Amino acid sequence: MFSFPFSLAIFALAATQSTRADSYNWKNVKIGGGGGFVPGIVFNPSEKASLQGLAYVRTDIGGAYRLNADDSWTPLTDFVSTDNWNMWGVDALATDPVDTGRLYLATGMYTNSWDPSNGHILRSTDKGDTFEVAATLPFKVGGNMPGRGTGERLAIDPNSNNILFFGARSGNGLYKSSDYGSTWTKVSSLPNPGTYIFDPNDTNEYNNDAVGVTFVTFDASSGSSGSATPRIFVGVMSNGTDNVFVSEDSGSTWSGLPGQQHTYFPHKGVISPSEGLLYLSYSDGVGPYDGVLGAVYKYDIASKNFTNITPVSGSNLYFGFGGLAVDIQTPGTIMVAALNSWWPDGQIYRSTDSGATWSPLWSWVSYPTLAKYYSYSDSLAPWLGPNYVDLTLGNKQIGWMMESLVIDPFDSNHLLYGTGATIYGSHDLKNWDSKHNISIASLADGIEETAVQALISPPTGPNLLSGVYDIGGFAHTDLNGVPAASFPNYVSTVDLDFAGNKPTNIVRVGNGGDTDSAQQISISTDSGATWNLDYGASSGVYGGKVAFSADADTVLWRPSTGQGVLRSQYTNSFTSISSLPTDAIFASDKKDNTIFYAASGSSFYISTDTGSTFAKTAGTLANTTTPVRIVVNPNTSGDVWVSTNGGLLHSTDSGATFTKLAGVTQAWSISLGAPASTNGYPAVFAAANIGGVGYFRSDDQGTTWTKLDDAAHGFGAISANVISGDPRVYGRVYIGTNGRGIFYGDRSSGGGTLTVTTAASSTTTRASSTLGTTSTTTRASSASSTTSRASSTTIPSTSSSTTSSAPASTQSAYGQCGGASWSGPTACASGYTCHLYSDYYAQCVPS
Numbered sequence: 001m002f003s004f005p006f007s008l009a010i011f012a013l014a015a016t017q018s019t020r021a022d023s024y025n026w027k028n029v030k031i032g033g034g035g036g037f038v039p040g041i042v043f044n045p046s047e048k049a050s051l052q053g054l055a056y057v058r059t060d061i062g063g064a065y066r067l068n069a070d071d072s073w074t075p076l077t078d079f080v081s082t083d084n085w086n087m088w089g090v091d092a093l094a095t096d097p098v099d100t101g102r103l104y105l106a107t108g109m110y111t112n113s114w115d116p117s118n119g120h121i122l123r124s125t126d127k128g129d130t131f132e133v134a135a136t137l138p139f140k141v142g143g144n145m146p147g148r149g150t151g152e153r154l155a156i157d158p159n160s161n162n163i164l165f166f167g168a169r170s171g172n173g174l175y176k177s178s179d180y181g182s183t184w185t186k187v188s189s190l191p192n193p194g195t196y197i198f199d200p201n202d203t204n205e206y207n208n209d210a211v212g213v214t215f216v217t218f219d220a221s222s223g224s225s226g227s228a229t230p231r232i233f234v235g236v237m238s239n240g241t242d243n244v245f246v247s248e249d250s251g252s253t254w255s256g257l258p259g260q261q262h263t264y265f266p267h268k269g270v271i272s273p274s275e276g277l278l279y280l281s282y283s284d285g286v287g288p289y290d291g292v293l294g295a296v297y298k299y300d301i302a303s304k305n306f307t308n309i310t311p312v313s314g315s316n317l318y319f320g321f322g323g324l325a326v327d328i329q330t331p332g333t334i335m336v337a338a339l340n341s342w343w344p345d346g347q348i349y350r351s352t353d354s355g356a357t358w359s360p361l362w363s364w365v366s367y368p369t370l371a372k373y374y375s376y377s378d379s380l381a382p383w384l385g386p387n388y389v390d391l392t393l394g395n396k397q398i399g400w401m402m403e404s405l406v407i408d409p410f411d412s413n414h415l416l417y418g419t420g421a422t423i424y425g426s427h428d429l430k431n432w433d434s435k436h437n438i439s440i441a442s443l444a445d446g447i448e449e450t451a452v453q454a455l456i457s458p459p460t461g462p463n464l465l466s467g468v469y470d471i472g473g474f475a476h477t478d479l480n481g482v483p484a485a486s487f488p489n490y491v492s493t494v495d496l497d498f499a500g501n502k503p504t505n506i507v508r509v510g511n512g513g514d515t516d517s518a519q520q521i522s523i524s525t526d527s528g529a530t531w532n533l534d535y536g537a538s539s540g541v542y543g544g545k546v547a548f549s550a551d552a553d554t555v556l557w558r559p560s561t562g563q564g565v566l567r568s569q570y571t572n573s574f575t576s577i578s579s580l581p582t583d584a585i586f587a588s589d590k591k592d593n594t595i596f597y598a599a600s601g602s603s604f605y606i607s608t609d610t611g612s613t614f615a616k617t618a619g620t621l622a623n624t625t626t627p628v629r630i631v632v633n634p635n636t637s638g639d640v641w642v643s644t645n646g647g648l649l650h651s652t653d654s655g656a657t658f659t660k661l662a663g664v665t666q667a668w669s670i671s672l673g674a675p676a677s678t679n680g681y682p683a684v685f686a687a688a689n690i691g692g693v694g695y696f697r698s699d700d701q702g703t704t705w706t707k708l709d710d711a712a713h714g715f716g717a718i719s720a721n722v723i724s725g726d727p728r729v730y731g732r733v734y735i736g737t738n739g740r741g742i743f744y745g746d747r748s749s750g751g752g753t754l755t756v757t758t759a760a761s762s763t764t765t766r767a768s769s770t771l772g773t774t775s776t777t778t779r780a781s782s783a784s785s786t787t788s789r790a791s792s793t794t795i796p797s798t799s800s801s802t803t804s805s806a807p808a809s810t811q812s813a814y815g816q817c818g819g820a821s822w823s824g825p826t827a828c829a830s831g832y833t834c835h836l837y838s839d840y841y842a843q844c845v846p847s
């Protein structure tokens with residue numbers, strides 16, 4: 001049973017319009033291995049599920065998942081819709097050690113103005129099958145903010161599970177609930193709420209908020225069942241001060257642990273109960289991208305004594321530490337992950353003697369040869385392997401951004417860890433100790449976390465091609481099977497188009513990552529199987545929107561780098577189209593190679609000379625200030641749909657006149673798909689407000705609409721999403737989300753007969769009409785900020801290798817040589833080159 005109160009959209013029918021729920025089956029288009037950062041993995045300490053422990057994953061922009069016995073994962077938060085989109089940011093997760101069905105999520109995406117809503121505590125009593133809002137918190141929660149891989153900052157008292165503590169961001173400190181998360185009060189006695197701010201001067205608001213509390217860890221053995229646990233440890237991000245505190249009286253009073261270090265920030269605090277130890281991982285960065293030094297400590301709880309057990313030192317220590325795991329069944333066996341060993345690969349260490357000695361997952365034989373103490377399988381996500389698109393990060397296997405690392409409390413052989421792109425794990429972990437060689441495999445099956453930017457469904461070739469942030473994009477030859485490889489050349493693909501008369505011809509635009517190819521336009525002539533760079537594109541110009549002329553000879557491009565709308569024919573250099581406003585959206589006619597359409601404000605434009613020049617048409621886009629999409633009937637030249645902030649408009653005469661659809665007050669992504677009957681008009685799909693915000697299909701050119709989303713499938717922020725109908729399968733629509741991958745929906749059998757109640761009243765608008773105001777809705781503006789910023793995931797997508805100040809000296813081998821806020825040397829010793837691995841870190845590596 002589904003019981004999520006406010007995801008059930010209650011909407012009034014518009015006077016002249018009818019909508020009717022249709023029955024749709026929704027499934028993910030399988031990419032197969034995450035596709036984004038996995039900041040948290042948590043095992044329940046008390047319940048062994050059928051074949052392995054009960055585990056959950058939280059993500060920064062795509063909600064939470066639960067582990068199944070066959071290693072696959074089940075999404076738990078697909079109810080999240082545009083009304084509560086920030087619930088896909090999960091900053092902390094707690095699974096109840098007493099009543100193991102209970103699960104809590106601390107949700108909220110950003111603590112700054114990008115996210116208008118405060119955070120929530122979501123509560124489940126059935127392991128996440130259903131949730132209710134236990135509480136709206138009096139502050140924001142930042143599931144996609146810096147430091148999101150620390151934790152867990154939400155914890156349940158193992159002796160009295162009505163008690164929870166939550167460590168907030170932004171200096172809000174520690175909060176306590178005694179009623180299963182329903183009400184919360186501030187614990188003002190915590191001496192330091194975590195005051196460190198990564199960049200107080202950050203004008204884009206992302207790095208200028210305090211990460212705050214990093215973890216809350218109960219020491220169950222300090223109490224007894226039925227009473228509040230006395231001893232609780234709390235970590236905070238604070239520089240030069242105590243940053244790990246303990247309470248011995250269930251949270252009433254707190255003191256800093258004696259003898260603690262003040263240089264690094266605590267990321268994880270994990271208790272080994274039988275040893276009476278608290279293990280701590282530290283980094284000098286907040287994570288998940290930064291950090292170039294760190295430490296690992298153990299704290300003897302009885303003797304109040306710290307021991308530094310950092311696995312490496314000197315020049316071998318060029319990273320902080322993130323994920324930290326304790327093998328509950330084998331006291332003294334612990335593991336810790338380098339948070340970011342950007343080169344040559346991520347690193348994990350294991351100790352079987354409580355940190356006295358360690359062994360690594362790989363070591364150098366001699367450059368460039370590594371001894372890899374593991375075998376590696378990417379069979380569940382082959383695109384992670386040697387063809388992995390992320391050129392910045394090379395052919396890494398182990399990973400990066402490794403903040404989550406856990407050993408199954410019921411199976412010492414079972415390891416899981418999260419990276420910037422996926423989850424890896426092992427089922428033979430004990431082989432590390434017996435022969436120092438384990439099997440590592442991609443184990444993120446079912447986690448679909450991509451931020452999807454573009455979808456097309458051409459009439460030939462694969463039914464779907466996708467453009468996604470961070471892992472390139474895919475030609476989906478099998479919607480239910482993992483793609484073998486991602487698109488080459490660019491870390492992120494942000495737009496795609498096919499040529500109407502030659503639909504195996506496809507144009508694609510990349511988003512300009514640090515080591516993406518110089519030319520950010522690529523063309524395929526074989527439906528996306530292979531790609532050629534378009535040398536007509538200038539380096540340094542990237543992102544934005546593209547369109548391909550019907551015969552595939554001309555590309556229109558409005559890059560995100562601000563050059564206005566550009567045109568290139570026969571892959572010659574791109575030149576400006578001076579007759580179009582710089583913010584114009586556009587589309588190609590799918591039949592006539594000479595025709596392109598464009599829109600800006602309430603004006604509509606047409607080109608009949610293959611995009612060289614545009615002229616305004618007579619028709620205008622009534623009460624529109626912001627056109628969103630132009631979609632052209634693939635079979636009929638001049639038959640055009642335009643979605644706008646004022647509604648949905650249709651023209652059958654190339655924009656000479658427009659009909660504004662009654663009852664549609666705002667529309668975002670739109671698409672046309674296969675018609676209901678042979679030679680019928682295409683099905684119209686719209687992400688729109690039609691008596692309520694949702695996803696709709698019309699089989700009669702917009703007279704009546706069928707609502708396709710339901711209480712269990714909300715698809716997150718609507719303005720961030722892209723949709724595509726399928727021209728070959730009636731009823732099928734693809735929805736690309738900002739953090740939950742791609743869904744496809746098919747009509748379920750018998751579900752498709754529509755009840756037509758009314759006809760839409762239409763208004764024809766011409767150039768003489770007066771236009772509406774410039775008001776935009778709150779939803780549009782708030783959610784559109786997620787569009788541009790929610791690319792959470794693997795690496796920052798903006799390139800800013802501005803390490804141009806005069807080098808004071810030369811950096812030695814493997815030393816840091818750049819990255820945000822780096823002020824040290826940027827030149828490397830002879831034989832070494834400074835390589836930028838992320839916005840935050842560049843390192844001297846062999847030339």
Ligand SMILES: *[C@@H]1O[C@H](CO)[C@@H](O)[C@H](O)[C@H]1NC(C)=O
Pocket residue numbers: 198199200201
């Ligand atoms: C922030 O700006 C102030 C004033 O320009 C400057 O003094 C300070 O050093 C800056 N802080 C950081 C962390 O860059």
Ligand SMILES: *[C@@H]1O[C@H](CO)[C@@H](O)[C@H](O)[C@H]1NC(C)=O
Pocket residue numbers: 239240284285
């Ligand atoms: C912590 O403070 C020290 C001393 O001011 C400074 O050198 C160091 O860079 C700070 N650490 C971070 C991560 O900002």
Ligand SMILES: *[C@@H]1O[C@H](CO)[C@@H](O)[C@H](O)[C@H]1NC(C)=O
Pocket residue numbers: 300303305306307308
């Ligand atoms: C405290 O830890 C240090 C190492 O950091 C160790 O040498 C010492 O013996 C420990 N003392 C006690 C009382 O455990």
Ligand SMILES: *[C@@H]1O[C@H](CO)[C@@H](O)[C@H](O)[C@H]1NC(C)=O
Pocket residue numbers: 371372373374375437438
């Ligand atoms: C670990 O085992 C794998 C698979 O058998 C093998 O390829 C690899 O060379 C081994 N590693 C070492 C360092 O022997």
Ligand SMILES: *[C@@H]1O[C@H](CO)[C@@H](O)[C@H](O)[C@H]1NC(C)=O
Pocket residue numbers: 623624625645646647665772773774775776
């Ligand atoms: C356009 O008109 C519709 C219907 O009157 C209205 O609901 C909507 O808010 C208007 N949009 C804009 C952008 O003015």
Ligand SMILES: *[C@@H]1O[C@H](CO)[C@@H](O)[C@H](O)[C@H]1NC(C)=O
Pocket residue numbers: 634635672673674675679680681682727
């Ligand atoms: C386009 O026309 C073809 C041939 O009649 C038809 O099969 C297809 O469904 C049409 N596509 C759309 C989107 O109407």
